Amino acid sequence: MVLRIVDLDGSKILVTGGAGFIGFHLCKELLNNYNANIVVLDNLSTGDIKNIQFFEGELEFIQGDIRNLSIVKKAAKDSSFIFHLAAQSSVPNSVNIPDYDFEVNARGTLNVLIAGKENNAKVIYASTGTVYGIVNEIPTSESHVCAPISFYGLSKWIGEEYCRLFYKIYDLPAISLRLFNVYGERTNKGVMFDFLQKIKNDPTTLEILGTGQQSKDFIYVLDSIEAFILVAQSDKADGQTYNVGSGTSTKVIDLAKMMLKKLGLSSENVKLKFKGGEAWIGDQPLTHADLTKIKSELGFNPKVSLSEGLNRFIKWFENSYGHPKRNNKSY
Ligand SMILES: NC(=O)c1ccc[n+]([C@@H]2O[C@H](COP(=O)([O-])OP(=O)(O)OC[C@H]3O[C@@H](n4cnc5c(N)ncnc54)[C@H](O)[C@@H]3O)[C@@H](O)[C@H]2O)c1
DSSP, X not given: OOOOOTTTTTOEEEEETTTSHHHHHHHHHHHHHHOOEEEEEEOOSSSOHHXXXXXXXXXXXXXXXXXXXXXXXXXXXXXXXXXXXXXXXXHHHHXXXXXXXXXXXXXXXXXXXXXXXXXXXXXXXXEEGGGSBSOSSSSBOTTSOOBOSSHHHHHHHHHHHHHHHHHHHHOOOEEEEEEOEEEOTTOOOSHHHHHXXXXXXXXXXXXXXXXXXXXXXXXXXXXXXXHHHHHHHOGGGTTOEEEESOSOOEEHHHHHHHHHHHTTOOTTTSEEEEOBSOSSTTOOSBOOBOOHHHHHHHOOOOOOOHHHHHHHHHHHHHHHHOOSXXXXXXX
16 A cells, blocks of 8 residues: 555544454554544454454454443543444344344444544545445446345445535535455355355355356455545545445355466366355345446555455464365466
8 A cells, every 4th residue: 555644643443343354454454554543433243353463462452342322422422533343244144133133233333433533533434346236337326226126235325315415415425335245365255155165164165145147346455444444544435435345246156166276276276156045135136336436536556466366365374274175376
């Protein structure tokens, strides 16, 4: 990452969800390149305490829940920036427990905005491409209608609407980033992790959820972090909503084949099985971000190709969980 921002340097920054996958990478970037004074607020429901321990006391950690306004206010005290990543982040869970999903994602985001207003902080909200639902425009721009097909998409969209109105009514600089499929080191969810785990368990068969024809915009995690930093440092971004993706879309079956090839396997020695139908309730069959707005307004430029990102992810998986197949191969 080349950009360096004066405003972020040495600032007090709250990162909600900083023990999670994307939150970890964001904290790392803020500590390494901006000498930030970070507080992480996280209830560790899906986050990992190891992601906090990694920083060895370089940041303050508050274990607490964003549904509790007084804890959020305490964590946000004197912050100039709040990166709001804490969320119930699973589409299937949102279908099983929609009330909990709402409380965390909608109510929790409102709490964060209230605390942001109290401190006149800039709030950067991690929203999602799932707000769009079934799309009729590919690639999909921010002006596309939002009609989520999961409670997760809905509760995250409500969070966006709170951001929009806090900006309009209170002039609070709040920004929503519609992240597409973020992947990379330290995530133990998502289709890539699922594939590697399955191959490790049984290198003869790979079951693909859905038809394999579903197509996703996969963005490497460090490219998504660039978007967080860019909007934090630009006044132009205040009150705006931006897509954050790679600007390409890949069919899940092609991803599977690409991964097998990198592992030195092929669909001849690994039988591909398809579960068929929808991969899970609320899964979007087609995602592909139009990046025109964030590129032209902020100069966003995702750099890591899917092939390179997969190499890094496979390497990390191997170091963390062991080799996904027996014979050795370097990526
Ligand atoms: N990973 C993706 O592909 C993706 C895509 C679109 C949007 N997002 C959004 O980005 C953000 C980060 O996602 P992630 O993939 O790192 O997920 P994650 O589950 O790894 O991180 C979420 C973090 O929030 C914490 N958390 C959950 N509920 C909380 C609560 N009530 N109070 C305090 N902390 C709580 C969890 O413990 C976890 O550390 C989320 O807001 C998610 O909706 C992620």
